[in-house]
Amino acid sequence: MKIIAVPNYEALSRCAADIVEAQLRQKPDTCLGTVTGSSPEGMYRELVRRHREEGLELSRIRTVNTDEYVGLSGTHPQSYRYYLEEHFFRPCGIPSELTAVPQGDAADPEAECRRYEALCSSHPADLQILGVGHTGHIGFNEPADDFPELTHLVDLAPQTLAANARYFDDPDTMPRQAITVGLGVLMRAKRILLLLSGSGKAEITERLLCGRIVPQVPATILRLHPDVTAVIDEDALQLVRAHAPNLIP
Numbered sequence: 001m002k003i004i005a006v007p008n009y010e011a012l013s014r015c016a017a018d019i020v021e022a023q024l025r026q027k028p029d030t031c032l033g034t035v036t037g038s039s040p041e042g043m044y045r046e047l048v049r050r051h052r053e054e055g056l057e058l059s060r061i062r063t064v065n066t067d068e069y070v071g072l073s074g075t076h077p078q079s080y081r082y083y084l085e086e087h088f089f090r091p092c093g094i095p096s097e098l099t100a101v102p103q104g105d106a107a108d109p110e111a112e113c114r115r116y117e118a119l120c121s122s123h124p125a126d127l128q129i130l131g132v133g134h135t136g137h138i139g140f141n142e143p144a145d146d147f148p149e150l151t152h153l154v155d156l157a158p159q160t161l162a163a164n165a166r167y168f169d170d171p172d173t174m175p176r177q178a179i180t181v182g183l184g185v186l187m188r189a190k191r192i193l194l195l196l197s198g199s200g201k202a203e204i205t206e207r208l209l210c211g212r213i214v215p216q217v218p219a220t221i222l223r224l225h226p227d228v229t230a231v232i233d234e235d236a237l238q239l240v241r242a243h244a245p246n247l248i249p
């Protein structure tokens with residue numbers, strides 16, 4: 001795992017956008033594995049700026065998102081489809097037909113998991129963007145007794161519900177389940193760009209980089225992937241700098 005230490009969130013977002021831009025210039029029809037949450041927000045903003053002000057071309061990319069809340073349609077303001085359309089796809093001129101997000105309001109969620117798994121298998125990500133939840137989840141792969149391989153339904157952990165409640169006007173209406181790609185999809189990505197920011201991620205960053213590779217911290221499996229670049233700001237790195245400084249270039 002290549003670690004790029006950056007001073008703050010703004011630098012993290014610029015660095016992540018640099019990596020995505022370089023990928024798109026090298027392969028304009030890149031399949032980009034997207035993710036939502038606060039970690040990638042600044043990167044998406046910077047990519048939109050570069051598209052609008054510097055002519056960065058994104059109209060040929062394909063995107064595949066890691067997850068979606070069960071029960072939310074793509075037009076629900078708190079759905080991941082809606083977020084990505086508003087903050088990335090539409091502003092960057094990415095045609096919706098080239099984008100994929102699990103269908104949260106599918107009549108048969110288990111069938112949707114199977115459909116989405118097949119779609120991801122036919123479109124492996126050239127570059128998969130990932131954040132890491134406070135529980136160590138990637139996508140919505142929550143701590144468990146094994147590493148789930150396939151796209152599946154997941155009961156969201158209490159800590160995850162608490163962390164994501166901020167996005168819902170009435171937390172009681174927040175879905176308790178999600179559809180998430182499994183670790184098989186993520187580990188088949190050619191390259192992974194991992195983003196970690198803030199003192200709230202210091203503990204999980206240390207467990208990710210220094211702890212044992214266990215399904216109770218799902219993100220640790222990324223240490224077995226051959227091409228991961230982790231862009232981490234100093235607030236998130238503070239415990240690693242204190243306990244394992246040799247890990248940081």
Ligand code: GLP
Pocket residue numbers: 035036037038039040066067130131132133134137138139140160164
């Ligand atoms: C969210 C998303 C993940 C995201 C993670 C971290 O629930 N399902 O895709 O990577 O939790 O989010 P954040 O970047 O806001 O910490």
